[in-house]
Amino acid sequence: MATDTQKLDKLIEKYAAKKGILIPLLQDIQNLEGYLSRESMKYVAEKMKMREAEIYGVATFYSMFRLKPLAKHIIRVCKGTACHVSGANNISTAIRNVLDLTDGEDQSADGLFTFIEVACLGCCSLAPVIMIDDKTYGKLTSEKVTQIVKSYY
Template identity: 40%
Template structure:
């Protein structure tokens, strides 16, 4: 069940796209930008508002790899494991991120919903390898030490924002 605030956010997104069925991908991108994933209630709501079958909306959401039906943290860290990054030792970087965040191969998001760690096949920045992104901001020439520092910096920024 959506709260009034959530419904208002979705109505605003739908209005920005003039309730056009043909804008479904852009609508989902905006929803994911807002929530860091596509909540089930939001998909049902937009299906109803756009007069589309829920199955159609879910088929779009599951077809595109960039959409997520699972909640993600405030900071989404993507570590590249493509060929260029892999040969330049991206695996120890991934292991450091996991260690620093208390994550594993099966647990990708911290309990406080602050961080999500994902591996991707390529980030398109092979010349900067090994590379990772945090909320799409590229961090080139990563090392395990830089990964640890990056997490500490993000945690410090969060702590100072709370005060």
């Protein structure tokens, strides 16, 4: 996606002359673009007279920032307390196996899935829970979730 510098300018203006604005600014840019592109970080660095490495350092330090565009489908695995005690780790492992993700990878090689672990999805009685895009799946087992994810191929 090409960087829309007019929209970036508006965001930069919004935070101009405020201290400690880099994180909220980067969050806004990520909300706008879905991730933090190299181009956008470079643009912000130029506009704010900061070193690009400084911005990149912040973007890579915080796990909330994404440096790659989201895939076609977003899988959110709940790691909240109710889901955790109901086997969320096994659900994560099963999904990661289907997607063939190695440690630290959060995107399938085919670009179809982004894998994200999140806090409570707000339907604890269905634990363990995942969401794929806007659809919620609950009371999962490793077998069930494997079938569900495979159905998206």
